[in-house]
Amino acid sequence: MTNLTLNEDETMLVDSARGFLDEASPVEKFRELRDAGKAYNPELWKQMADLGWTGVLVPEDQGGIDMGHAAANLLAQEMGKTLVSSPFISTAVMAATALRQVADNPRAAEALGKIASGDLTYALALDEGVKHAPNNTQMQAERVGNGFSLSGEKTFVVDGGSADRLLVLARTGDDDGALTLFDIPADRDGITRTAQNMIDARDSAQISFEGVEATGEDVVGTVDQAMSVLSPALRAGQAALAAEMTGLSSGAFGMTVSYLQERKQFGVLIGQFQALQHRAAHLWSDIEVATSTIANAGRMMDEDPENATLAVSLAKAKACQTAKLAVMEGVQMHGGIGMTDAFDMGFFMKRARVAQEWLGDYGYHAEQIAKIKGY
Amino acid sequence: MPFDTTNPEKFRADIRAWLAENCPTEMQDGDSTADSICWGGRNWTFQSDAQKQWLNVCAENGLTCPTWPQEYGGAGFDRDQEKIWLSELGRINARLPLQSFGIWMLGPALLHFGSHEQKLHYLPPITRGEIRWCQGYSEPGAGSDLASVQSKGEDQGDHWVVNGQKVWTSYADKADWIFALIRTDKDAPKHKGISFLLFDMQSEGVSTRPIKLISGASPFCETFFDDVKVPKDQIVGTENRGWDVAKYLLTHEREMISGGGSGRGAGRSLAKVLADAGHDLSEASLRSEAIACDIEEMSVALTIERYKDQAAGGKGVGDASAMLKYAGTELNKRKHELFMSAGGSEALQWDGATGSLPADWLRTKANSIEGGTSEVMLSIISKRVLGLPG
Ligand SMILES: Cc1cc2nc3c(=O)[nH]c(=O)nc-3n(C[C@H](O)[C@H](O)[C@H](O)COP(=O)(O)OP(=O)(O)OC[C@H]3O[C@@H](n4cnc5c(N)ncnc54)[C@H](O)[C@@H]3O)c2cc1C
Numbered sequence: 001m002t003n004l005t006l007n008e009d010e011t012m013l014v015d016s017a018r019g020f021l022d023e024a025s026p027v028e029k030f031r032e033l034r035d036a037g038k039a040y041n042p043e044l045w046k047q048m049a050d051l052g053w054t055g056v057l058v059p060e061d062q063g064g065i066d067m068g069h070a071a072a073n074l075l076a077q078e079m080g081k082t083l084v085s086s087p088f089i090s091t092a093v094m095a096a097t098a099l100r101q102v103a104d105n106p107r108a109a110e111a112l113g114k115i116a117s118g119d120l121t122y123a124l125a126l127d128e129g130v131k132h133a134p135n136n137t138q139m140q141a142e143r144v145g146n147g148f149s150l151s152g153e154k155t156f157v158v159d160g161g162s163a164d165r166l167l168v169l170a171r172t173g174d175d176d177g178a179l180t181l182f183d184i185p186a187d188r189d190g191i192t193r194t195a196q197n198m199i200d201a202r203d204s205a206q207i208s209f210e211g212v213e214a215t216g217e218d219v220v221g222t223v224d225q226a227m228s229v230l231s232p233a234l235r236a237g238q239a240a241l242a243a244e245m246t247g248l249s250s251g252a253f254g255m256t257v258s259y260l261q262e263r264k265q266f267g268v269l270i271g272q273f274q275a276l277q278h279r280a281a282h283l284w285s286d287i288e289v290a291t292s293t294i295a296n297a298g299r300m301m302d303e304d305p306e307n308a309t310l311a312v313s314l315a316k317a318k319a320c321q322t323a324k325l326a327v328m329e330g331v332q333m334h335g336g337i338g339m340t341d342a343f344d345m346g347f348f349m350k351r352a353r354v355a356q357e358w359l360g361d362y363g364y365h366a367e368q369i370a371k372i373k374g375y
Numbered sequence: 376m377p378f379d380t381t382n383p384e385k386f387r388a389d390i391r392a393w394l395a396e397n398c399p400t401e402m403q404d405g406d407s408t409a410d411s412i413c414w415g416g417r418n419w420t421f422q423s424d425a426q427k428q429w430l431n432v433c434a435e436n437g438l439t440c441p442t443w444p445q446e447y448g449g450a451g452f453d454r455d456q457e458k459i460w461l462s463e464l465g466r467i468n469a470r471l472p473l474q475s476f477g478i479w480m481l482g483p484a485l486l487h488f489g490s491h492e493q494k495l496h497y498l499p500p501i502t503r504g505e506i507r508w509c510q511g512y513s514e515p516g517a518g519s520d521l522a523s524v525q526s527k528g529e530d531q532g533d534h535w536v537v538n539g540q541k542v543w544t545s546y547a548d549k550a551d552w553i554f555a556l557i558r559t560d561k562d563a564p565k566h567k568g569i570s571f572l573l574f575d576m577q578s579e580g581v582s583t584r585p586i587k588l589i590s591g592a593s594p595f596c597e598t599f600f601d602d603v604k605v606p607k608d609q610i611v612g613t614e615n616r617g618w619d620v621a622k623y624l625l626t627h628e629r630e631m632i633s634g635g636g637s638g639r640g641a642g643r644s645l646a647k648v649l650a651d652a653g654h655d656l657s658e659a660s661l662r663s664e665a666i667a668c669d670i671e672e673m674s675v676a677l678t679i680e681r682y683k684d685q686a687a688g689g690k691g692v693g694d695a696s697a698m699l700k701y702a703g704t705e706l707n708k709r710k711h712e713l714f715m716s717a718g719g720s721e722a723l724q725w726d727g728a729t730g731s732l733p734a735d736w737l738r739t740k741a742n743s744i745e746g747g748t749s750e751v752m753l754s755i756i757s758k759r760v761l762g763l764p765g
Contacts, residue, residue, distance in 0.1 A: 001383065001455040004681035005688055257761055272764045277757035284756060285698040289671075292678040318674050366666045375646040375656060375666060 002303060004295040006074075013071055017078040020051065027251075027344045030083045034347075039162055039203030040086045048086065049118025057096040057236070059103060062112040064096075069236055070298030073243035077294065080247025081254075083347055085202050087121045090159040093240045095122035095167060098181065098233035102221050111165070111183070123163035123186070124233070125154040125207055132360040134169060134230065137179055141170035141214065148172070150182065150190075150212040158358055160186070160205030161195045167233075168209070172224050179226040182218045189213070200347075200354040232305060235312045238359045239297040242312075242319035245355050246290045249319075249326035252348040253283055256330045263335075276333060283329050290315075290322040310372045317365035323352040377436065386456060390463045397432045398469050399425035405468030410731065412474050415504025417551045433472035434503040440478055443486065447494050448502030454687030476545070477501035477508040479631040481554050484571075484624040488612040497573070509576070510628075511541040511555030511598060512621065519751050521556070522565045522618060526600060528557040528572065535559065535572070537580075537603040543745075547583040547596035550576055554624075555600075560615045571617035573609045580604075590737035591725070628746045629696040633703030634679055645669045645710070653728070654717040661717055668710050675702050694759040701752040704742035711736040 006014065025044055033041060048054055056072045058064020072093050079088060096115050099108040114120035126134050139152025150170050160166065163186050172180040186193065190212035196204045221229040257280060260271030270276055293315040300311035327349040331338035338345045356362065377393060379385040402425055404411075413419075413426050421427040433439050436450060442457050443449025452460060464471070482501055485494055500506040517524045526539025537557055547553070552575055560568035574581075580603040585593040612620045645665045649656060656662045679699055686692045692699070714729075715722050715736050722729040722736075743749040757763040 001458055003684045004677065005684045257763070260763055269764050274754070277761075277763050278750065278753040280761060280763065281698075281753040281756035282701075284761060285702050288695070288698055289674045289678045289702055292681040293674050295681060296677045314670060314673050317670050366663070366670065369670060370646075370662075370666050373646055373669060375662060 002296075002299050004292060004299065009067070010071060010074055013067070014074050014078060016051075017053075017075055018081075020047075021078055021082055021084060025079075025082055025084045027082050027347065030085055030347060031344070033085060034201040039159075039201075044084075045086055045121075046118050048088070049116070052116075053088070054092045054118050055096075055116030056092060057100065058092075058112045058116040059100060062103070062109055063116040064112065065116075068298070069239060069301035070295070072236070073240055073294055073298045076240040077243040077247035077250075080244035080249075081251040083248065083251070083344075083351055087123070087159040087163065087203075089237050089240050089244070090124060090163065091115055091120070091122045094124055094233045094237040095165075097236040098167060098220060098229045099183075101229040101232060107183075107217065108220070120165065121159065121163045122165050122167060123157050123160040123205075124237075125157045125160060125166045125168045127156050128152070128154060130155075132357070132364055134179075134234070135176065137169050137171055139168075139170045139209065141172050141180055141182065143172070144213075146216060148180075148182070148214040148218075150209045150214055152209055154207045154209070156196070156358070157205045157207050159203045160207055161193055161203045166191075166207070167220065167230075169226055169230065175224075177227065178224045179230075180223050181220040181226040181230050182214045183220050184212070184214055184218050198354060200351040202351075202354065204354075231309075234359065235301060235305075235308055238316045238365075239294065239301060239312045241355055241359055242290075242297065242315040243294045245319040245323040245352065246287065246294050248348055248352055248355070249287050249290065249323045252326045252330040252345060252352075253280075253287060255345065256280065256283075256333050259334055270333075279329060279333070283325060286322050286325060290318045293318045310369060313360075313365040313368040313372075316360060317362050317369065320356045320362040320365070323356065327352045380456070383455060383459060387459050387463065390460055391466075393436075394463055394467060394469065397429075398467065399429055401425035402429045402470045402472075403467045404470070411470060413470075413472060413504065414475055414507055414546070414549070415473050416475075416507025416549065417505070418549060419504065419507070429470070430472045430504050437502065439473040439504065440482060440498075440502045443482065443498065443502065447486075448499035454684065473502075473504045475501065475504070475507055476510055476550075477506065480510060480624050480628050481508050483627040484554075484620050485611060487623055488571075488620050493611065506551045507546070507549065509544050509547045509550035509553050509598075511544055511547075511553045513543045514540060515542050519748055521621070522569065524556045524558055524569060526555065526557050527561060528559045528570065528605065530559070531604075533607050535570075535605045535607070537572070537574075537600045537605055539600050541598040541600075543586075543595050544583070544598040545595045545745075547576070547598045548585055552576060553581075553598070554611070556617055556621055557605075559617075563615060566618045568615050569617040569621065570614050571611045571620040572605050573611065574603060574605045578603050578605075588737070589740070590734040592734065592738075625747065626692060626694075626696040629700035629752075630679070630682075630692060632742060632746045633675070633696070633699035645672070645713070649714070649717045653721075654719075656717075661713070664713050665717075668706070668713055671706050672710065675699075675706055678702065694755055697747070697752040697755040698760075700746060701743075701749050701756070704739075705749060707742050708739045711739045 052065040053075055055064030056067050060066050099112050102108045128138055141148040141150045166184055166186050168182045169179055172178050190210045192208045194206045196206055198204045260276060263270045297311040297315035300308040330345045334345055337343050378389040401423060413430055437445055438450055441450040441452040441460050445451045485497055512521060514524050528535035528537045554573050556569050557572050558568050559570040580601040582599045583596040585596050587593045645668055682692050714732055718729045718732055721727045722732050725733055
């Protein structure tokens, strides 16, 4: 029976993740990275690999711990609490999920092994416009001899500036669904990566492809059938991102509640004002509700992946709304200090905004839900 | 028990077969409006033979209260078995055989605080739909501030003599028995002088006066106690410690209300509910509000499930039931605003094509009042869950 609470293994995973991250990657570490102009800390990534996290979705045959999506979500959630910046979702969640769909292919198996060992990072080059819309991909992969030539522009390629390899979505035919997913090194001839100066100070790139050569070997799965490998990867990424956002919401909320318990005005703690108490209680309720949708998405992906789309879109839609509220209340209830760069709340707000857009915002997922439920 | 409990698959198969044999087709209409509920009780008139048959066959098998122990009239299901039972009921759109304050509120409190004799005495008649209970908590001067109840019980050795007034007592005029908060020590601090008493509504000195609601219905009453004799063994828990029982019961009441009981359209696509009501959702704001409500409804439903899973794992729901109640009832109100707006002028007529919608819409306004208001829920969360200062 599906159970929405954590099992023993998951509780242990969360406890150890929290313990590790509080030491290795509290929010100050994110600030240091931001100040140094760095997107992530490769040393931390190595440690995460040693803990098995980068292999959380990698089959044991390839050296992973294969704990499933619910576990991957829990890790993302813990990372969200202290704004851990890493290619976890791109690489360990999305690329790993895409590649394990074709794990009988030796190249994919090898890549999975390297993901698990922390020796390989990926970014997904999907979107071309300002909103997430993988089905609207225009970038062409023209057939040339036995291979392809890729030309076009991708934007908002998260982790695209630092990734070793790219999963690139390109059009291989005129039919709507005639899309193909390519797995190519990020430094192949014809690829130009331009860093985007993101509000959340994380890695995102605009990537242009000019006659980039790809072979049949580079195709992940089958030509014209990108979605059979990409859909599960997108679902996994959306759920993990929703989990990160719920963690982020809890992180921002924790700071806010602490502040209500220490800041005095009018001679009393501001947490004594019922107007603020009730808003805090409302926000807590909303985070609890969002947490349930994450748990459900994880269970559905592990137990009934074919039918998990609704659960995943629900989780992402809900997480977007909750995170938005959490960071807005977070700034408001801190007053002026909440607006300063020296205080961490702004980091939460900016990350929440980026995470809302990435892999589909509330509107995108509400639309998916509407389609599934027949609106 | 006619069900094989060795594994979930067999159990489900048995439930399914049992339902196919025993659930009357008329009871498979998924109807959950106020009019279709079977409340039971001494004075109950069944709306149909099917309703009666469905109640009886379920009661014989412990299925009106499936998670209660078998010796008290339940089926002894664990949480997983209960899930299977409910999902199989849902699959065929079956109505619940019986709903009542006894099932939702008193039963859980008795299971927790009652003596074995009390459980044997009071629980089986609840499961069989023979005794219908009402809740005597609120008084004119004690609403949100419930612990300031003034109805008092005077100690007369082997019994109390109870005097006072309750208000907003749902179905007091239809109920057979009442569970009431009565002050038995007027000198103690307000939380420490209350006892949780049970008595027959036919006792001498009990009278009720129905109050008409904005929906036109009169489901609740003023209830008067005038020298009512209550034997000493009709107390749950310890004398003057009734507040513990009262609070425990409230967490169950809140959990129940959070699910909207089984409010209009619960668990179905709101698009479908609206389409059935003849609305095409072509208007942008209605469509987006419908989707937003649907998202919130699915999310809240999952949260109720998650908390039930947690409770089954031994961690009680406790104060978090305030969150479930708050989220669930605010959502139910929002949904009914949507339904009304989708119904347009048709929904403005008491007897229009939208049926009981106007009355249901008005009824939902009470959801965020009854069982503790939304404001009180938020205060419980902020103080007891978040630890914010007094
Ligand atoms: C349909 C319906 C059925 C009911 N059935 C029963 C029943 O069967 N048995 C029973 O005993 N009772 C029943 N009740 C009563 C219900 O529990 C009370 O109405 C409820 O607890 C609120 O009390 P009150 O009406 O006195 O409102 P009040 O407590 O007077 O509240 C008035 C307003 O003030 C707000 N308020 C009060 N205190 C605070 C505070 N500290 N901070 C912020 N805001 C505050 C409230 O939220 C509310 O908005 C029922 C009520 C309804 C509407």
